[in-house]
Each structure stands twice: as structure tokens, then as C-alpha cells.
Amino acid sequence: MDFDFGLTALGGKFHMDWRHEGDTPRDLVRRWAALVGDDETGRERLRLLDEDTRLLLASPLSDDDIHALWRAAAMFYPFYPVAGEEPARGRAWLTEIESELRPHFPEPGGEPSAVASSDAERAAVVALAGRLTPRSESALEPLSAPTVTGAVERCATLVSAALAFRFLLHAYSTYNSPVPASSWAVFEELNHSFGYGEFMLSTIEYLREE
Numbered sequence: 001m002d003f004d005f006g007l008t009a010l011g012g013k014f015h016m017d018w019r020h021e022g023d024t025p026r027d028l029v030r031r032w033a034a035l036v037g038d039d040e041t042g043r044e045r046l047r048l049l050d051e052d053t054r055l056l057l058a059s060p061l062s063d064d065d066i067h068a069l070w071r072a073a074a075m076f077y078p079f080y081p082v083a084g085e086e087p088a089r090g091r092a093w094l095t096e097i098e099s100e101l102r103p104h105f106p107e108p109g110g111e112p113s114a115v116a117s118s119d120a121e122r123a124a125v126v127a128l129a130g131r132l133t134p135r136s137e138s139a140l141e142p143l144s145a146p147t148v149t150g151a152v153e154r155c156a157t158l159v160s161a162a163l164a165f166r167f168l169l170h171a172y173s174t175y176n177s178p179v180p181a182s183s184w185a186v187f188e189e190l191n192h193s194f195g196y197g198e199f200m201l202s203t204i205e206y207l208r209e210e
Contacts, residue, residue: 002197006052008166011073029100054112059159063090068151072171079141117161125156136176162194169203
């Protein structure tokens with residue numbers, strides 16, 4: 001994939017004006033899925049979202065870890081009641097996403113499987129997470145940068161380094177963390193290793209330091 005996809009791309013739909021897309025977060029997912037699910041390209045986007053969602057649902061990560069990962073990608077996901085209800089968190093939110101995707105996948109999928117990651121890839125993602133240096137205040141409710149990077153590290157170690165890498169890109173952007181040349185080289189190497197396209201790194205391009 002040349003651009004972001006799956007859960008991390010869905011997070012980007014929760015911008016400051018996301019309420020124009022639906023009254024509740026679940027409404028946004030339903031509306032978007034209906035909009036893109038009519039052609040082959042759109043169904044592939046839904047399939048990739050489904051893959052990420054089921055992978056985290058089946059993972060050993062805690063609800064707090066899943067919430068921290070999601071909020072790194074979805075900066076403006078609400079942390080206050082919406083339409084009189086508290087927004088879903090962790091696996092409860094992933095389950096809501098899955099419920100909205102089910103009409104587009106009548107046949108249940110098999111067991112989710114992560115892209116195989118080498119020890120070197122996992123270690124590199126963990127090292128990059130450790131180098132994240134917040135440079136601005138975040139909109140992530142009371143979620144500290146160490147809470148988010150810790151969730152990224154556990155995702156890389158226990159679930160999928162490739163998925164953790166995508167969440168890490170958003171975490172760097174969310175906290176406006178500088179990316180020195182040495183780190184940029186590692187990001188490029190991992191991006192290629194995971195088979196991602198050249199535009200995946202556009203999330204942090206503006207943070208790159210020479």
C-alpha cells in the first residue's frame with residue numbers, strides 16, 4: 001500500500017470536524033463503510049481495516065494498550081459523552097467497528113494473522129518508539145507519550161511490528177516529535193522492509209531533520 005490504511009487510516013477520519021460525518025463514532029464508520037464498499041478498491045480498504053481490527057481483538061494487549069494505540073491515530077476521537085453516551089474504548093470500540101464491517105463480509109474470515117516480523121524489525125520499532133521526544137502538547141486526553149510509546153512497543157513485540165510501525169508514525173506526528181537523520185534512515189528501512197509505499201512516511205515527513 002502506497003498510503004496509510006486499516007485502523008491507522010480510519011483514525012485520520014476523526015479530525016476536528018468529524019461530527020459532520022456522523023452523530024457518533026460508530027455512525028462515522030457505518031457511513032464511510034457504506035460509501036466505499038461498492039467497488040473493489042473500497043472493499044479492499046474495508047478488508048484491511050477488518051484485518052487490523054481482528055488482529056488487535058485477538059491479541060494479548062490490554063484494553064488500555066489498544067485505546068492508547070487508537071488515540072495515537074485518532075487524535076480527535078472523543079473522550080467525552082457523545083449523543084448522551086460515553087465513547088467506546090479498547091476492545092469495545094474495535095467490536096463496534098467489526099459490527100459495522102460485517103454486512104460487507106457475509107462470510108466470516110479465518111483467524112487473523114500478522115505479517116511475520118523479524119527480531120530485528122521488532123527491535124527497530126521499539127528503539128524508534130524510545131526515541132520519540134514530545135515537542136508540543138497533545139490532544140490525547142490524559143494519555144502521556146510514555147503510555148502511547150509503551151503500547152507501541154508491546155504491539156511490536158507481542159502482535160505485529162508492521163502494525164506497530166504505522167501507529168508509531170501517528171504517535172510521532174501527534175506529539176510533534178523531531179525525526180533526526182539517523183532515525184529517518186531507520187524509518188525508511190523499516191518502511192521498505194514492511195512493503196509499504198513511498199507515501200506512508202508522509203505522516204512524519206515534515207518532522208524530518210537534516
